[in-house]
Amino acid sequence: MTNADTLGALLLENERTRPTKPAIREKDLGIWRTYSWADYAGNVRDFAMGLAKLGFGPGDKLCVAGNNRPRLYWAEMAAICLGGTAVPVYQDAIATELKFVLNNAEVKVIVAEDQEQVDKILSLRDGLTGLEYLVYDDSRGMAELADDPTIMSFEAVQAEGVAYGQANPAAFETAIAAVKPTDIAFMVYTSGTTGNPKGVMLSHANMVETARTFLANEDVRESDDMFSYLPLAWVGEAMYSTTVSLMCGCACNCPESPETFRRDGRELGATGFVAAPRSLEMILSEIQVKANDASGLKRWVFNTFRDVAVEIENRKAEGQPISLGMKLKRAIGEILVYGPIRDQYAFRRARWVYVGGAPLGPDSFRFFRAMGINLKQVYGSTEVSGLVTLQTDKQASPDHVGTPCDGIDVKIAENGEVLIKSAGVFQGYYKNEDASREAITEDGWFRTGDAGILESSGQLTIIDRAKDVGKLVDGSPFAPQFVENKLKFSPYISEAVSFGHEKPYVCAMIAIDMNTVGNWAEKLGLAYTNYMDLTHKQEVRDLIVEEIKRINPSLPEVSRIKRFLLLAKDLDADDAEVTRTRKLRRGFIAEKYAPVIDAFYNGGKEVEMATEVTFEDGRKSMLDTRLTILEAA
Amino acid sequence: MPAASTAGEVTLSVNGVSKYFGGVRAVDNVSVDIPKGSIFSIIGPNGAGKTSLVNMISGFYTPNTGSIVFHGEDITALRPNERAERGIARTFQNIALFAGMNVLENLMLGRHIHMKSNLLKACLYWGPNQREEIRHRARCEEIIDFLKLNDLRKQSTGALAYGYQKRVELGRALALEPDLLLLDEPMAGMNSEEKEDMARYVLDVNEELGTTIILIEHDMGVVMDISTRIAVLDQGTKIAEGTPAEIQADPAVIQAYLGTSH
Numbered sequence: 014m015t016n017a018d019t020l021g022a023l024l025l026e027n028e029r030t031r032p033t034k035p036a037i038r039e040k041d042l043g044i045w046r047t048y049s050w051a052d053y054a055g056n057v058r059d060f061a062m063g064l065a066k067l068g069f070g071p072g073d074k075l076c077v078a079g080n081n082r083p084r085l086y087w088a089e090m091a092a093i094c095l096g097g098t099a100v101p102v103y104q105d106a107i108a109t110e111l112k113f114v115l116n117n118a119e120v121k122v123i124v125a126e127d128q129e130q131v132d133k134i135l136s137l138r139d140g141l142t143g144l145e146y147l148v149y150d151d152s153r154g155m156a157e158l159a160d161d162p163t164i165m166s167f168e169a170v171q172a173e174g175v176a177y178g179q180a181n182p183a184a185f186e187t188a189i190a191a192v193k194p195t196d197i198a199f200m201v202y203t204s205g206t207t208g209n210p211k212g213v214m215l216s217h218a219n220m221v222e223t224a225r226t227f228l229a230n231e232d233v234r235e236s237d238d239m240f241s242y243l244p245l246a247w248v249g250e251a252m253y254s255t256t257v258s259l260m261c262g263c264a265c266n267c268p269e270s271p272e273t274f275r276r277d278g279r280e281l282g283a284t285g286f287v288a289a290p291r292s293l294e295m296i297l298s299e300i301q302v303k304a305n306d307a308s309g310l311k312r313w314v315f316n317t318f319r320d321v322a323v324e325i326e327n328r329k330a331e332g333q334p335i336s337l338g339m340k341l342k343r344a345i346g347e348i349l350v351y352g353p354i355r356d357q358y359a360f361r362r363a364r365w366v367y368v369g370g371a372p373l374g375p376d377s378f379r380f381f382r383a384m385g386i387n388l389k390q391v392y393g394s395t396e397v398s399g400l401v402t403l404q405t406d407k408q409a410s411p412d413h414v415g416t417p418c419d420g421i422d423v424k425i426a427e428n429g430e431v432l433i434k435s436a437g438v439f440q441g442y443y444k445n446e447d448a449s450r451e452a453i454t455e456d457g458w459f460r461t462g463d464a465g466i467l468e469s470s471g472q473l474t475i476i477d478r479a480k481d482v483g484k485l486v487d488g489s490p491f492a493p494q495f496v497e498n499k500l501k502f503s504p505y506i507s508e509a510v511s512f513g514h515e516k517p518y519v520c521a522m523i524a525i526d527m528n529t530v531g532n533w534a535e536k537l538g539l540a541y542t543n544y545m546d547l548t549h550k551q552e553v554r555d556l557i558v559e560e561i562k563r564i565n566p567s568l569p570e571v572s573r574i575k576r577f578l579l580l581a582k583d584l585d586a587d588d589a590e591v592t593r594t595r596k597l598r599r600g601f602i603a604e605k606y607a608p609v610i611d612a613f614y615n616g617g618k619e620v621e622m623a624t625e626v627t628f629e630d631g632r633k634s635m636l637d638t639r640l641t642i643l644e645a646a
Numbered sequence: 647m648p649a650a651s652t653a654g655e656v657t658l659s660v661n662g663v664s665k666y667f668g669g670v671r672a673v674d675n676v677s678v679d680i681p682k683g684s685i686f687s688i689i690g691p692n693g694a695g696k697t698s699l700v701n702m703i704s705g706f707y708t709p710n711t712g713s714i715v716f717h718g719e720d721i722t723a724l725r726p727n728e729r730a731e732r733g734i735a736r737t738f739q740n741i742a743l744f745a746g747m748n749v750l751e752n753l754m755l756g757r758h759i760h761m762k763s764n765l766l767k768a769c770l771y772w773g774p775n776q777r778e779e780i781r782h783r784a785r786c787e788e789i790i791d792f793l794k795l796n797d798l799r800k801q802s803t804g805a806l807a808y809g810y811q812k813r814v815e816l817g818r819a820l821a822l823e824p825d826l827l828l829l830d831e832p833m834a835g836m837n838s839e840e841k842e843d844m845a846r847y848v849l850d851v852n853e854e855l856g857t858t859i860i861l862i863e864h865d866m867g868v869v870m871d872i873s874t875r876i877a878v879l880d881q882g883t884k885i886a887e888g889t890p891a892e893i894q895a896d897p898a899v900i901q902a903y904l905g906t907s908h
Contacts, residue, residue, distance in 0.1 A: 042787035043799060153792070156853055272797035 079126020
């Protein structure tokens with residue numbers, strides 16, 4: 014493996030050693046277009062020189078906003094090669110969120126994908142103090158901005174770069190050579206379940222060493238294809254697409270658009286995936302809906318062979334023998350069910366699929382494994398460059414997150430918090446000394462904030478966020494996320510928020526899954542207009558009561574749901590109820606839904622609530638709702 | 647506002663055309679000049695003669711009197727397909743797509759006037775014919791990208807939602823690479839969100855591709871927002887023409903739309 018220790022050096026090495034090997038592809042105008050490592054490096058070089066001409070240099074910040082496009086990756090790399098820092102942001106971030114990040118990071122250049130992103134940035138322009146240039150990828154709709162010298166097309170910057178490069182032949186290589194492994198390559202803003210997002214500074218060494226650890230533990234080949242569909246602003250994308258691809262030479266593949274990524278993924282057949290639990294849950298609920306809609310025979314075939322596969326998976330987990338008859342059935346199921354499912358959902362060539370970021374339900378987990386998908390868990394957070402533990406193929410299980418990788422030390426603090434020391438531990442939060450001091454102990458351990466158990470066998474189990482683990486009034490422990498995950502395993506429940514800390518019993522707010530519940534209602538011939546209308550249907554309420562009654566026995570007796578209500582809208586990142594990676598912002602929710610929580614525990618039957626809804630463009634409106642509290646036990 | 651608009655140059659001039667159906671004067675001595683690069687809207691109450699006028703421009707009706715001049719050439723006597731070859735494309739008030747074909751095929755069909763191969767050549771897979779097909783496919787893909795139809799490329803159009811069908815129809819008209827695009831109520835029957843999208847696409851076509859557009863539309867909000875110039879028809883005659891601001895203030899228009907107080 015390579016010895017290069019900065020991302021720029023890795024790029025030059027790839028240009029030298031594998032110039033014709035595909036580095037990045039994008040589906041554009043219906044066709045997959047391939048860029049080799051020579052093309053990749055050439056584009057980065059031209060753009061970097063263009064940036065240099067504009068006065069971008071070491072320590073400066075470049076923000077990318079948009080979907081996964083090669084040019085955005087090149088822009089990130091160009092900034093990094095010049096000794097600057099890439100600051101990726103979520104493409105669906107609303108204007109006010111974006112403003113905070115751009116100002117906090119003192120972003121000098123923004124590279125935006127299209128008119129939508131440019132418009133969003135221009136709407137904030139007066140409030141952006143450090144911003145000097147706005148560069149766009151897709152020139153559509155930009156004609157009217159042609160007179161503005163601070164707004165430029167990607168091509169124009171590259172053209173400047175070509176001229177600048179000719180005048181200063183070795184400038185690119187010199188700039189890369191001047192970058193030190195301790196320089197900050199990426200600044201990824203954490204979703205922040207409390208307060209404003211914080212800029213996590215990740216150095217070249219953080220990225221390179223973490224990728225090295227990953228490659229030592231997983232079989233990734235030069236000929237592999239990664240599917241770059243996760244938001245650029247997620248640390249996993251910077252790590253598992255950008256850095257891993259630079260380290261081992263495998264190719265990143267960008268889908269045509271967020272609407273087509275499913276089909277594009279199937280066409281591509283990536284060899285490895287890092288997936289969020291949410292996308293797997295969506296696939297599972299889609300499979301379930303489709304199976305229910307299928308004709309009787311097809312449904313029977315699906316159900317029978319699914320049950321066989323799940324049974325085999327469970328037996329394997331318990332170490333029981335598998336009979337010849339079952340193996341035979343599995344072989345038939347492979348042809349009729351498992352193979353086609355893997356093919357339809359883009360897993361045909363996938364040798365490994367990691368799920369991380371949040372827990373995935375055991376039933377869902379076993380389902381995917383049963384379908385022959387090598388699903389495994391990865392545990393990491395932004396502050397440790399996205400990697401702490403991995404499961405090996407043999408270890409794969411929904412019950413723990415695997416063993417810490419070599420070179421990553423994990424210990425459990427006295428309060429049960431998971432502490433980590435590794436080459437991936439970040440350099441601190443940008444301009445936030447207090448938070449940095451709080452997060453990293455004096456002897457260099459990072460506090461993850463997760464409560465966990467380290468088994469004697471070396472496996473790490475995560476229970477919940479340490480600060481969320483509470484106690485009921487009678488002193489019995491209450492882990493809200495544990496309860497919520499159980500609830501979310503129901504195909505009809507999309508999100509759940511449970512309450513119980515310092516309370517006599519456990520209550521929950523539930524957001525139904527519009528897709529599955531809507532489908533279910535249509536089958537029953539229930540007419541409904543929208544989400545809120547669905548939640549008001551007595552039948553839907555009964556359905557969820559039944560689901561909770563089914564789930565309750567799997568919870569410890571004290572943690573069983575006693576009362577609950579159906580929310581009139583799904584939890585939304587635009588309303589700040591969840592983060593962009595869909596983690597609950599508990600403090601905010603508790604405040605916003607205070608009347609609901611009161612009603613839960615004072616025996617109230619109905620709550621009048623005015624909920625504020627934020628639209629994509631930042632406009633807000635009030636939604637008056639009457640929420641009915643239901644009894645589950 | 648449309649950037650491509652150039653003062654003076656006229657793409658199409660309609661000179662005193664009339665169309666009679668028996669005793670009904672659907673269009674009576676109407677003259678308009680459509681400036682190059684403009685979005686020119688024709689409004690008026692039901693039965694005012696808007697669609698008849700557009701039908702005469704696209705060649706579906708032959709005017710009883712008057713002439714139509716496109717890029718300096720008198721096209722009054724030309725058939726619709728000959729006008730299409732000269733760069734006039736249209737969409738229809740009622741959707742007229744090939745429902746059994748997918749989006750891409752419908753767009754490829756719009757390219758037919760640019761295709762050179764004959765049936766005999768088309769029987770050969772390789773050679774110039776294949777190269778031509780690839781060239782046209784590339785152009786259609788650009789339109790698909792332009793109208794954000796990427797995810798619907800291979801869907802049959804009959805199964806698409808109404809708003810998408812309208813968009814595909816616009817796409818097919820664009821596949822002709824027209825200089826002049828006639829849009830007959832592109833936003834009829836749409837909800838406000840679909841209208842907003844469609845208005846955006848109409849503006850984009852005008853600004854990005856520089857296409858001159860004649861728009862018939864009932865939604866006054868949209869017309870006033872996106873038009874460069876507006877002509878108002880009432881009972882077959884043109885009662886006013888001007889910029890949106892002028893039209894909104896014109897007493898004849900107000901009278902035609904709101905009636906007079908007695």
